[in-house]
Amino acid sequence: MGVSTSAPEEGIAVVTVDFPPVNALPVQGWYELAAAVRSAGADPKVRCVVLTAAGRGFNAGVDIKEMQRATGHDALIGANRGCYEAFGAVYDCEVPVVAAVHGFCLGGGVGLAGNADAVVAAHDATFGLPELDRGALGAATHLARLVPQHLMRALYYTSRTVTAQELRQYGSVWRVVPRERLMDAALELAREIAAKDGYLVRLAKAAINGIDPVDVRRSYRFEQGFTFEAGLSGVADRVRDTFGTSATTGQEEQS
Template sequence: MGTEFIATAVDERGVAEVVVDRPPVNALPVAGWYALADAVTGLGRDPAVRVVVLRARGRGFNAGVDIKELRDEGAIVEVNRSCFTAFAAVYECAVPVVAAVHGFCLGGGIGLVGNADVVIASQDAYFGLPEVDRGALGAGTHLSRLVPGHRARAMMYTCATATAAELHAYGSVLDVVPEPSLRARALEVAGEIAGKHPAVIRAAKEAFNGIDLWDVKRSYRYEQGFTFEMNLSGVTRQERFGLDTDTGTGTDTGTGTGTGTGTGTGSDSRSGSGSGE
C-alpha cells in the first residue's frame, strides 16, 4: 500500500526520478509517506544512482498528509512517524536530492523540500506551514532552512506563505523557471551533479550532513512533542475539525485532504492546473 502513489525511474546517467502522484493535491496517507521514504532510501543505496530528482504531478508539489486519517485520535502518532521517516530519508539519502517544486508546497511538503540538497521551483510555486491554524506544529526547522529565522517565525505564527521568487532571493531556491520548464531544469542540474565522480559526491553529501548546524531529526521530534500535548488537551481536534472537546461534535464535513505534517486544512485555497512535468 502507498506504492501506487510513488513512481521511480533511473536514466543512463544515473539520474533517478521519484514522482509523487496522488490527486487532487498530493496529500499522502501514512502508507504513501513510508513508500516515498523507501523509494528515496533505496535509490540512494543503489551504486548506479548518482542523484535523485524529487517532483510531483498535478496541481502542486505536496499538500501534506491526508486529513481523513486524522479523525482517529490515535492516528497522529503514526502520521507524524511516517512524515518523520520520509523527511529523514531525503536528508539522509546517500546522494544529493534535487527537489522540483511547482504550485503549492505546504506542511509536509516543507519537510521534504527543507531537507533537499538543491531546490528548483516554478514561477507559480509558493511555500508555507498552515499548522497553527490546525492546532499543531511541525517542520519549523525545515522552513528555517528555506527562509531567514524571523521570516520563518512570522510565517509560522500567521500561516502566511512565501513565493518562489522570495526564496530565490534568500538563496534557498537555486532557480525559478516557468512551470513547463521545471522538470527539464531540475534534470539539467541533476545531470551536472551526475557528471562528477560518484564517490566524491557521496562523500560531499555525507560531509555536509556531518557539519550541518541543524539537527533536523531531533528538532522535528521536539516540535511534535507540542503537537502531542495539544492533541491530548483537545485543542488540535477543536482547531482542525471544529469538534467540541467535551461532546466530540462539530461542523467538519470530513471531506478534503491535508496540508500539513499532521495538520491538514481540507483544501488548497488557490487553483491551478499545472502538470509538474
Template sequence: MGVSSGSGGPGIVVVTLDFPPVNAVPVRGWYDLADTVTAAGHDPDTRVVVLRAAGRGFCAGVDLKEIQREDAIVGANTGCHAAFGAVYDCAVPVVAAVHGFCLGGGIGLVGNADVVLAATDATFGLPEVDRGALGAATHLARLVPQHLMRALYLTASTVTAAQLHHHGSVYQVVEASELDGAALALAGVIAAKDPRVIRAAKAALNGIDPQDVHRSYRYEQGFTYELNLTGAAGAARAAFLEQR
C-alpha cells in the same frame, strides 16, 4: 498513483509523488516515500535523486481526513519523520522540483533537500497553527531567515518561489513547463561527477550541518502530540475540513 520511481537518465532516479487531488499524503505514502528515496540512495548506480510531484501542486502535507477519521496522528508524525529523514540522509544529493503549493509536509521534504528548483507559480508555507498542529519549523528555518520563519509560522502565511530565490534557498526559478527539464539538467551536472566524491560530499555536508534536523523535528512533534491530547488539534482539523 502513490509514490513511484523511474530513470531520469544515467545515474538519475526520479521519485514522483502522486496523491490526487492535492498530494495530501496518507500515512502509508510517507513510509513509501521514505523507502523509495532510501533505496535509490543505496543503489550504487544512483548518483542523484530528483524529487517531484504530479498534479496541481507539490504537496499539501498530511491527509487530514485520514487523521481525523482514523486517529492516525502517530502514524502521520512518524511517517513524516521517516520521509523527511530519508531525504536528508539519502546517500546521494536530492534535488527537489517544486510547482504549485508546497505546504506542511512539503516544506519538510524541500527543507531537507540538497538543492531546490521551483516553478514561477510555486508557493511555500506552513499552515500548521491553523490546523491545530506544529512541526516543520525546523525545515522552514533552512529556507528563510529566523525572524521571517517565525512570522510565516505564526501567521500561516506563504512566500513565493521568487522570494525564496532572493534568500538563496531556491537555486533556480523557471516556468512550470520547464521545471522537470531544468531539474534533470541540474541533476545531470551532478551525475556526471565522480560518484565517490559526490557521496562523500553529501556525507560531509550533513556532518557540518549546524542543526540536528532529526532531533529538532521530533522535539516539535512533541507539542503536536500535546495538542491532540488537549483536543485543540482535533477541533482545528474539524473546522478546516468543514470549511472545505
C-alpha cells in the same frame, strides 16, 4: 497513484509522488516515499535523486481526512512517524536530492523541500506552514532552512506563504522557471551533479550533513512532541474540525 521511481538518464533517479487530488499523503504514503528515496540513494548507479510530484501541487502535507476518520491516536502517531521517516530519508539520502517544486508546497512539503540539497521551483510555487490553522505543529525546523529566522517565525505564526521568487532572493531556491520547464531545469542540475564521481559525491553528501549547524532529526523530533501534545489535549481536533477549504489554494486536505 502512489510513489514511483524512474531512471530517465544515467546516474539520475526520479521519485514521483502522486496522491490525488492535492498530494496530501496518508500515513502509508509517507513510508512509501521514504522507502523510495532511500532505495534510490542506495543504488550504486545513482548519483543524484530528483524528487517531484504529479498533479496540482508538490505536496499539501498530511491527509487530514485520514486523521479525522481515525479513532484514538494511531493516525497521529503514524503521521508523526511517517513524516519523520520521509523527511529523514531525503536528508540522509546517500546522494544529493533535488526537489522540483510546483504549485503548493505546504506542511510536509516544506519538510521535504527544506531537507533537500537543492530546490528548483516553478513560477507558481508557494511555500508555507498552515499548521496553526490546521490544528498541528511542526516543520519549523525545515522552514528555517529556507528563510531567515525572523521571517520563519512570522510565517509560522500567521500561516502565510512565501513565493518561489522570494526564496530565490534568500538563496534557498536554485532556479525559478516556468511550470513547463520545471523538470528540464531540475534534470539539468541533477545532470551536472551526476557527472561527478559517484563515490566522491557520496562522501561530499556525508561531509556536508556532518557540518550542519542544526541536527534536523533531533530538532524536528522535538517539534513533534508538541504536535502530539496538541493532539492529546483536544485542541488539534477542535481547530482541525473548524477549518474550511482554503480560498487561495482550493485544497480539501492539507497539513
